[in-house]
Amino acid sequence: xxxxxxxxxxxxxxxxxxxxxxxxxxxxxxxxxxxxxxxxxxxxxxxxxxxxxxxxxxxxxxxxxxxxxxxxxxxxxxxxxxxxxxxxxxxxxxxxxxxxxxxxxxxxxxxxxxxxxxxxxxxxxxxxxxxxxxxxxxxxxxxxxxxxxxxxxxxxxxxxxxxxxxxxxxxxxxxxxxxxxxxxxxxxxxxxxxxxxxxxxxxxxxxxxxxxxxxxxxxxxxxxxxxxxxxxxxxxxxxxxxxxxxxxxxxxxxxxxxxxxxxxxxxxxxxxxxxxxxxxxxxxxxxxxxxxxxxxxxxxxxxxxxxxxxxxxxxxxxxxxxxxxxxxxxxxxxxxxxxxxxxxxxxx
Amino acid sequence: xxxxxxxxxxxxxxxxxxxxxxxxxxxxxxxxxxxxxxxxxxxxxxxxxxxxxxxxxxxxxxxxxxxxxxxxxxxxxxxxxxxxxxxxxxxxxxxxxxxxxxxxxxxxxxxxxxxxxxxxxxxxxxxxxxxxxxxxxxxxxxxxxxxxxxxxxxxxxxxxxxxxxxxxxxxxxxxxxxxxxxxxxxxxxxxxxxxxxxxxxxxxxxxxxxxxxxxxxxxxxxxxxxxxxxxxxxxxxxxxxxxxxxxxxxxxxxxxxxxxxxxxxxxxxxxxxxxxxxxxxxxxxxxxxxxxxxxxxxxxxxxxxxxxxxxxxxxxxxxxxxxxxxxxxxxxxxxxxxxxxxxxxxxx
Numbered sequence: 032x033x034x035x036x037x038x039x040x041x042x043x044x045x046x047x048x049x050x051x052x053x054x055x056x057x058x059x060x061x062x063x064x065x066x067x068x069x070x071x072x073x074x075x076x077x078x079x080x081x082x083x084x085x086x087x088x089x090x091x092x093x094x095x096x097x098x099x100x101x102x103x104x105x106x107x108x109x110x111x112x113x114x115x116x117x118x119x120x121x122x123x124x125x126x127x128x129x130x131x132x133x134x135x136x137x138x139x140x141x142x143x144x145x146x147x148x149x150x151x152x153x154x155x156x157x158x159x160x161x162x163x164x165x166x167x168x169x170x171x172x173x174x175x176x177x178x179x180x181x182x183x184x185x186x187x188x189x190x191x192x193x194x195x196x197x198x199x200x201x202x203x204x205x206x207x208x209x210x211x212x213x214x215x216x217x218x219x220x221x222x223x224x225x226x227x228x229x230x231x232x233x234x235x236x237x238x239x240x241x242x243x244x245x246x247x248x249x250x251x252x253x254x255x256x257x258x259x260x261x262x263x264x265x266x267x268x269x270x271x272x273x274x275x276x277x278x279x280x281x282x283x284x285x286x287x288x289x290x291x292x293x294x295x296x297x298x299x300x301x302x303x304x305x306x307x308x309x310x311x312x313x314x315x316x317x318x319x320x321x322x323x324x325x326x327x328x329x330x331x332x333x334x335x336x337x338x339x340x341x342x343x344x345x346x347x348x349x350x351x352x353x354x355x356x357x358x359x360x361x362x363x364x365x366x367x368x369x370x371x372x373x374x375x376x377x378x379x
Numbered sequence: 380x381x382x383x384x385x386x387x388x389x390x391x392x393x394x395x396x397x398x399x400x401x402x403x404x405x406x407x408x409x410x411x412x413x414x415x416x417x418x419x420x421x422x423x424x425x426x427x428x429x430x431x432x433x434x435x436x437x438x439x440x441x442x443x444x445x446x447x448x449x450x451x452x453x454x455x456x457x458x459x460x461x462x463x464x465x466x467x468x469x470x471x472x473x474x475x476x477x478x479x480x481x482x483x484x485x486x487x488x489x490x491x492x493x494x495x496x497x498x499x500x501x502x503x504x505x506x507x508x509x510x511x512x513x514x515x516x517x518x519x520x521x522x523x524x525x526x527x528x529x530x531x532x533x534x535x536x537x538x539x540x541x542x543x544x545x546x547x548x549x550x551x552x553x554x555x556x557x558x559x560x561x562x563x564x565x566x567x568x569x570x571x572x573x574x575x576x577x578x579x580x581x582x583x584x585x586x587x588x589x590x591x592x593x594x595x596x597x598x599x600x601x602x603x604x605x606x607x608x609x610x611x612x613x614x615x616x617x618x619x620x621x622x623x624x625x626x627x628x629x630x631x632x633x634x635x636x637x638x639x640x641x642x643x644x645x646x647x648x649x650x651x652x653x654x655x656x657x658x659x660x661x662x663x664x665x666x667x668x669x670x671x672x673x674x675x676x677x678x679x680x681x682x683x684x685x686x687x688x689x690x691x692x693x694x695x696x697x698x699x700x701x702x703x704x705x706x707x708x709x710x711x712x713x714x715x716x717x718x719x720x721x722x723x724x725x726x727x
Contacts, residue, residue: 057685216562219683227688240565241564241588242564242625244625245622246621246696249624249696273588274588276593277625280593310594318586319570321681323668326682333681334674336586338406340578342585343587343591
């Protein structure tokens with residue numbers, strides 16, 4: 032995707048150096064970090080310089096390839112590098128998958144094989160996101176108003192993203208979409224990252240308080256809702272950023288199509304339904320405090336709630352399959368109820 | 380209500396001096412301002428030292444009484460004071476009502492009559508809120524979890540409030556309620572004012588991101604929703620803080636009772652339905668920037684969204700009567716659909 036007129040991916044490799052957009056500084060500063068070895072790349076993954084399932088997977092694959100490059104002259108395998116990379120984000124499924132693939136390729140083909148496999152993983156992620164966009168853009172009419180929640184844009188993947196990819200494609204096709212960007216409290220990924228992406232892409236949008244979505248739905252100003260997914264159960268129940276369930280219920284109330292956009296790898300066929308998905312409880316400080324920059328550009332962390340008050344902060348919620356119009360995947364748009372079967376076929 | 384162990388109203392009069400809680404400093408500082416004359420009180424109303432329909436009305440009544448006191452020795456009426464008070468908050472219905480009542484009493488009974496009338500207005504507001512609490516507390520079971528949105532507590536009235544009054548009464552009755560406090564972006568009245576009130580009252584509560592309400596409803600952790608109202612149409616459609624509609628739709632989806640708490644004066648019998656209620660569009664800066672204090676207590680205003688992004692900020696939404704289980708008034712709990720008829724009878 033383009034930033035300040037240049038094409039970027041979230042993470043890529045040049046020679047033996049991994050490059051990443053420093054996402055911790057967004058949306059206030061845009062910069063690229065250069066990571067010379069696996070240790071630096073692993074640290075960047077742990078410190079969330081890169082975030083989002085697809086982007087973390089690609090970064091981990093490149094880090095593993097760096098591990099093989101570092102041991103090129105010796106006969107030993109980079110076991111320590113593998114352990115260090117696996118320890119960065121203990122619950123990221125894509126990370127394990129990518130590290131194992133690159134490990135196997137490195138064992139068989141050495142550093143060159145490892146680098147080629149890491150590139151293939153990143154390319155496949157970008158290709159899947161691109162295909163999601165092509166399928167999803169068919170759902171977007173001319174001058175459509177699309178509501179999205181959180182950030183399932185290209186910053187969370189290698190390129191294009193999931194929920195935003197159909198919007199990017201519709202924009203390129205000249206359909207003039209307009210996007211309602213849910214702020215997405217408490218962490219504000221909509222106001223910070225989705226709005227930043229859309230500004231860079233030149234796509235008209237308005238940030239709204241999460242509270243305002245139903246108001247615009249009631250006025251007929253939302254044509255379709257598209258969001259990403261963190262995990263999809265076999266029956267189609269979908270875990271995604273907290274607030275997704277509210278948007279799904281409201282869209283259902285007003286008869287507005289509600290779509291999930293996600294690669295098939297997001298479907299966990301071994302998970303029967305939403306009840307089996309554990310919900311991460313994050314620190315209440317994310318609700319009670321906010322970070323940002325003042326008018327002079329100086330960063331501050333401020334308390335935005337009454338001192339002494341407590342807070343609860345579930346990071347995700349589960350939207351039942353019955354509220355989901357369809358899942359936009361790289362294989363096409365599927366019924367939520369058939370998610371498990373399609374994921375199982377895809378694997379075989 | 381008690382603050383730091385002492386009983387307070389939001390606004391009261393001692394001699395010729397009006398006292399108010401300085402609400403602009405809440406929740407970070409608690410202080411009382413003393414306003415020696417009508418000009419000072421009018422300025423405090425305009426600067427939102429006092430806010431909320433009931434509290435503004437009481438303050439305006441006291442300011443008008445101060446106008447009569449200031450002219451006690453002369454034969455002329457305080458026309459200039461009346462004009463100054465009426466100009467403070469041009470859309471506040473309670474303000475006009477209170478000023479007219481005190482004006483009439485002052486014309487007939489002089490300064491003493493004006494002061495007595497202003498006190499009667501404040502007492503009636505507190506009494507109505509108290510009665511709302513008594514009726515509403517019957518809806519709250521032992522150890523109930525109540526969700527509320529925005530601040531319809533005593534800070535918005537003279538005492539007790541509307542949506543929070545049933546909770547205060549249930550707490551005093553030993554029912555051990557727990558309150559889910561919607562943060563209420565963009566202005567955060569839940570996180571700032573409702574949480575502050577509940578902390579002072581010693582009522583267990585948790586602030587949640589507005590996004591999290593449906594999640595707790597889905598888990599069976601919300602027994603009832605009670606919110607306030609800015610304006611109720613004759614057919615029961617209710618305008619209230621943005622986000623109220625989302626909570627009503629979600630409560631309806633999960634079969635959770637959803638109540639409005641408001642004095643009958645909030646019903647506008649001349650307004651046929653929600654379509655006739657204009658929705659104020661407020662500055663996008665309220666969405667894009669946030670105010671608060673840092674760890675050292677220093678106030679900052681920070682940008683919390685991507686620079687250059689635009690925002691939309693409707694201040695209210697309209698919840699259709701069909702989603703409302705009932706309206707808790709000082710006359711008892713009424714059907715939303717009969718709002719107009721009851722308000723008309725009440726006036727006659």
